[in-house]
Amino acid sequence: MTTTEIRIANRLAEIGKVADFVDEVGRRHDLSERVRHDVGIAVDEIISNIIHHSHRDGAEHGILLSLTLHPGELHAEIVDDGPEFDPLAYQAASPSGSVKERTLGGLGLHLVTSLMDNVRYVRMGDSNHLTLIRRTAEDDASERRSEALLSVTVENGATIATIGGRFDSSVARDIRDRLSKRIAAGTTRMLLDLHRLEYISSAGFWSLLAVGREIEATGGRLALCGIEGEAERLFDLSGLSELFTICESRSAGLEALR
């Protein structure tokens, strides 16, 4: 799990730093523009709300934002030491009305709940912890794309999945879901052939790790083969190679799973 964090003071002038931070971390993890913007807006709403309403003592307080990339999801946790406040306890009003009659109470929270897939609040000790969760895979086209990138055959009782092209956040969730379904259907030996892979992002790595954990939980095993060229370089850079069983060839992979 990769977590990156930034701490700011409770002043509006600090908000620009937060927006830049979200954008930069999102780009580094290959997240789509929509995901970066949605999380940027939601974080802006929550932190500006804390700055405007939380601390009444006029003193400087720190607000901590941590971004963690989970398989298929970005979690943004915001921690502040203000009085207990659960924004989810307030019904986000659906906005309506003309220019003259429109009021804006609750619009920020309405945006947050519309743009995020999940929001959790917990009070721990003297701090509020709010976690914003956004799926990192795109909703519509990604399933079709992942289908084009993933082909599955069964050989000698082992499932061989070939993953090609760009294995990034736009397809990682769907590829993981499709492999999970195989595991749920009883697959216990799975070989991922990556010789057609052009690129793998951290989202891709996390979905491979998640698939590995999942199959091991059922007593099965996962092996990887065909890691060459650019993919080999990215595996080396990731430092995650030793978490996988990596084989030279497809036959060596099948042998390892026997």
Next chain:
Amino acid sequence: MEITESKSGAVTTVALRGRVDSASAGPLRDRLSRLAESVPALLVLDFRDVAYISSAGFRTLLIIAKQSADAKGGLALCSISSEVRRLFDIAAFTELFMILPSREEAIAAVVRAAGAT
């Protein structure tokens, strides 16, 4: 966020670039308020280079729209990307404004609307 003003006849076009968020909404409101006070206040906000808009940005738009309506001015928005349009739809702000595809059409719409009042 960057704000660039330009004049076309009686209409002032304000091009916004970057994030309209809680950090930039205040300065933007001050700037637009001054423009909305002039008579006649004919304003076009060009959204072509806006990355996103948060509730603070919507609040500013609403304040300026009210001010403009009170002054019998005209206000239109233009060149809103589909991504930003999605946010307008979620906030139910789409129907509150004259939204035109291009700057030229928005300027013409503001002039027409002002002439009609």
